[in-house]
Amino acid sequence: MPDTQALVNDFLNQLKKRKIEGSQATAKQTAELLRSVISQTRVPYTNQAGALIDSVKAVGERLIAANPVELAVGNIVRRVLHIIREEDVSLTTAAMAGLNLSAVSDDEDDADRDDRPVLSAAAVAAASRSTLRPPSLQTLLEDVPDSAAVPHTSSSGGDSEGKSKSADKSSRSRKLKHDVIEAVNELIQDINTCHEQIAEQAVEHIHQNEVILTLGSSRTVLEFLCAAKEKKRSFRVFVAEGAPRYQGHLLAKELVARGLQTTLITDSAVFAMISRVNMVIVGAHAVMANGGVIAPVGLNMVALAAQKHAVPFVVLAGSHKLCPLYPHNPEVLLNELRSPSELLDFGEFSDCMDFGSGNGAPLLHVVNPTFDYVPPKLVSLFITDTGGHNPSYMYRLIADYYSADDLVVQRRPTSGN
Amino acid sequence: MWWRSPSFILDREQQQQNDSVPPNPESLFLSSPPPSMADSLQNPKSNISAYYQTRAAHHAVVTSDWLAQAQAAVGSHTDDEESSGIDGRAAATDEDGGGGGGKAFSVIDEFNSWRKQPDLAEAVAAIFALAAVIRASQATTMMELEIELKKASDSLKSWDTTSISLTAGCDLFMRYVTRTSALEYEDFNSAKSRLIERAEKFGEISCKARRIIAMLSQDFIFDGCTILVHGFSRVVLEVLKTAAQNKKLFRVFCTEGRPDRTGLRLSNELAKLDVPVKLLIDSAVAYTMDEVDMVFVGADGVVESGGIINMMGTYQIALVAHSMNKPVYVAAESYKFARLYPLDQKDMGPALRPIDFGVPIPSKVEVETSARDYTPPQYLTLLFTDLGVLTPSVVSDELIQLYL
Known part of the structure; x- marks a missing residue:
């Protein structure tokens, strides 16, 4: 226990000080941290899933609060919670099916659901399976909405309690934890390989002699372009430098090193160059539930330019960047203001920053936001590790990755604290 | 002398009659079938859709005697239209005479009695009526x-072909009955009692849906x-009520909603909650839009494209x-999702x-009376439903999942 606590605190510090660059690294570290939290959690005999969920939630709340702008943290916390629920349900249905097949007198089963007439195993399995799924029209008339509407504890609590009476308790508890850790390992694997998965699709999208525009630097974009190059596509890349951090310079350098024809332009030249461009390919910081994109600053302008000239605007995003929340005033609430030193040299402008003049506040203010919000209607296509998707389809991916009960997890601590 | 109706549906109905009978109002009146059985089943005011009567009774400031007055004011042409209405309806009722409608027990009566309750949505009333069918049924097999x-559902x-949520409610329940879940019970009686139980819970489900929507929004x-x-939408009212209870500070602009003046009722309700309200005439929407942050509407039905069918003026x-880049949010329960795909305004009946214009309208002037x-x-922008916050394209997805 104490050593996970130390790990958690360490990670919290890093998040608070913004020491971790990039959502992929953050996602990976979050997943690894949660994995160790799960393995350290003592599980009681009854309601094991509930115990795991509670401990993950307790850590998750603090992580999210440490850096609410880094949405990848919240995404991974929710993914892990979803994994726990999923594994619990699959174990439950397996146990249930075993019970009904083997035992002729399924008295426990009856006692469990005495309010209903006798159900066949298939019905039980279907019912418990659908607790995980988001509510749909199909389940509207069935019992499911009731349990889905009630907070999480009841959904797993009652069911697993009934089961553990019959199934071998200790093995089952170890089985659940084991399965969950396996699944989290898979998740970490997915995060690691998402670049390759996305890059594999490059040849389908980049064609011979095309001109691609990108802004700033993103590892996903770099791999994507290089993958197309490796498949013997010859094309040109325009790189907008991405002020104020000028990461575009680094990207251009990398691309040239890999033998790609590269042109470096200023951000303000995007509109001038866009008419020559066949496709805009950019990375994202996060993708919201409505298909809107939180992206490095300057991309909204690029998206508008692309729309003006009917150039496809393609966003590459690993599945850990899919966020199940809807953006509310994202330009302000999901933005981060960085140090003004990236914009200007303190030595030169120190006299403008004089606090002694006038009413005590300097006349010069520097605002350096990190992110832009690109509304979904400006995005032509999302490429994730599972393939290409329309912005209006993002909700479907999100429904696959997250369970509806967990969406609010993060809202509670912010209002509570 | 034939009255040309502005709506093509009525034209078509009249054309069909033109084919069958000579266009003589008197002979037509005689030829209309004796309203013996149809009497109990048909609408008393066939000129006004049944759907609209419910709305008027539930949502509007106008009273039923006002309706009657308006009916009288519509004037001379009514009788031939009325007879055509009777004709069409009688044909419909004749067909189902052998079924649930023809017995001592009638679905429609049942439906109408449920419909009278002001807090009950139409789809809920329909499902209650169908549950009553199950209860009265002497069937021995599924x-x-x-x-x-x-x-019965047909x-x-x-x-009432004009009500979308009635159709959607019937379809949803039929789907539930035919779907595997009910057939998984080993014996018929337990399946039957389960169906009845679920149908009766539906009223609760619908209330819960409203609360979920209010929370989501x-x-x-x-x-x-x-x-x-x-x-006036019950869901939207619930949304605003919850927001007021959560101590949110907001201001509401209500359109007047001519001619039912539904906006008056809503502004009344909101004023009771101490929410600042401003009433606008319907034509002042564009004028005030720059002050508005978001538009909230309910829906009579959500169609497969993700669009909505709602009170006149929503479009x-x-x-x-x-055009002013303001979000438009729709609050609608998921049982209003209907399998329709209108391509334009005239695609639905x-x-x-x-409509009361305050002054008599000369008979040569056409009046657009669609509701x-x-x-x-x-x-x-987004739909708030009990299935979650959805983009319009999700609606077809949900419907496909259900009816595939």
């Missing part, structure tokens, strides 16, 4: 019961925002909001309603 239900649907209402609301409000319009999905 198949028989299904056939009986099918007949007669319900044909009784709270994140979208921020302090200091101005909300434009069109028409133009959505257009104005879209119009629900007609009386609702279709708003295409590209003008809607």
